[in-house]
Amino acid sequence: MRLVLVGAPGAGKGTQAKFVAKHFSVPAISTGDIFRANIAAKTDLGREAKRFMDAGDLVPDEVTIGIVRDRLSQDDTANGFLLDGFPRTLAQAEALRDMLDDLGTPLDVVLELQVDDDEVVRRLSGRRTCRQCGHVWHLEFDPPKQEGVCDIDGGELFQRDDDQPETIRRRLEVYTDQTAPLVGFYETAGLLRSITAQGPVDEITERAIAALEAAVDARADA
Ligand code: AP5
Numbered sequence: 001m002r003l004v005l006v007g008a009p010g011a012g013k014g015t016q017a018k019f020v021a022k023h024f025s026v027p028a029i030s031t032g033d034i035f036r037a038n039i040a041a042k043t044d045l046g047r048e049a050k051r052f053m054d055a056g057d058l059v060p061d062e063v064t065i066g067i068v069r070d071r072l073s074q075d076d077t078a079n080g081f082l083l084d085g086f087p088r089t090l091a092q093a094e095a096l097r098d099m100l101d102d103l104g105t106p107l108d109v110v111l112e113l114q115v116d117d118d119e120v121v122r123r124l125s126g127r128r129t130c131r132q133c134g135h136v137w138h139l140e141f142d143p144p145k146q147e148g149v150c151d152i153d154g155g156e157l158f159q160r161d162d163d164q165p166e167t168i169r170r171r172l173e174v175y176t177d178q179t180a181p182l183v184g185f186y187e188t189a190g191l192l193r194s195i196t197a198q199g200p201v202d203e204i205t206e207r208a209i210a211a212l213e214a215a216v217d218a219r220a221d222a
Pocket residue numbers: 007008009010011012013014015016030031032033035052053054056057058059060064084085086087088092123124126127128136137138141142162171197198199200201204
């Protein structure tokens with residue numbers, strides 16, 4: 001299964017990626033997570049990406065496409081992958097299509113997670129991440145037992161630098177301007193499935209898996 005999750009910041013891409021990737025036995029690849037790992041490791045890439053991320057803007061296409069090309073050349077993607085947060089521009093979508101065409105392994109499906117803007121702001125402003133294991137909590141919707149401490153390993157919880165109100169607004173604008181057009185692009189390509197991504201996490205996971213299995217079955221029948 002080769003699939004892409006597309007959706008606004010805070011749509012729950014990372015949350016759902018974990019469960020959906022496990023269900024289909026493929027690696028979940030998040031460009032945002034790759035950039036944040038580079039920031040933590042203080043690499044040149046991390047320094048460059050941080051400037052854009054802190055402003056809520058996109059990291060330039062050349063940089064991002066190169067990273068995904070490298071990641072998709074690793075052996076663990078032989079049976080497929082789930083991309084979370086890539087592509088985010090039409091140029092990235094075209095580059096992905098071309099690189100997969102070259103390999104003879106085109107995308108199977110693109111799943112759009114739909115949420116409204118108020119829900120995005122609620123989700124992002126309450127998000128807290130464990131500095132040790134990376135688990136993502138939410139102050140209101142999925143709070144840890146003890147404030148500021150991860151239930152799983154006792155790690156310190158932090159708020160992402162780009163989850164400040166001003167930056168959230170900018171990320172939403174960037175999504176509308178640069179990423180939302182991908183929905184039409186993938187609809188035209190016959191790859192798009194969309195689900196409502198509001199409500200309990202497990203119900204969204206069920207909807208996501210049902211939509212993806214239906215898409216794969218429909219293609220097998222075609
Ligand atoms: P990235 O890390 O991809 O951020 P994003 O797209 O803004 O999305 P988020 O990670 O904020 O949200 P999510 O949809 O994963 O939601 P989550 O599951 O965490 O990118 C960050 C930056 O990196 C970009 O701004 C850009 O600068 C750069 N970048 C990355 N990729 C790039 C690319 N391709 N090109 C250029 N630049 C790129 O959920 C959010 C919160 O809600 C959590 O607290 C969670 O617990 C909670 N939650 C989840 N589901 C539910 C639910 N059903 N009910 C209640 N709460 C829920």
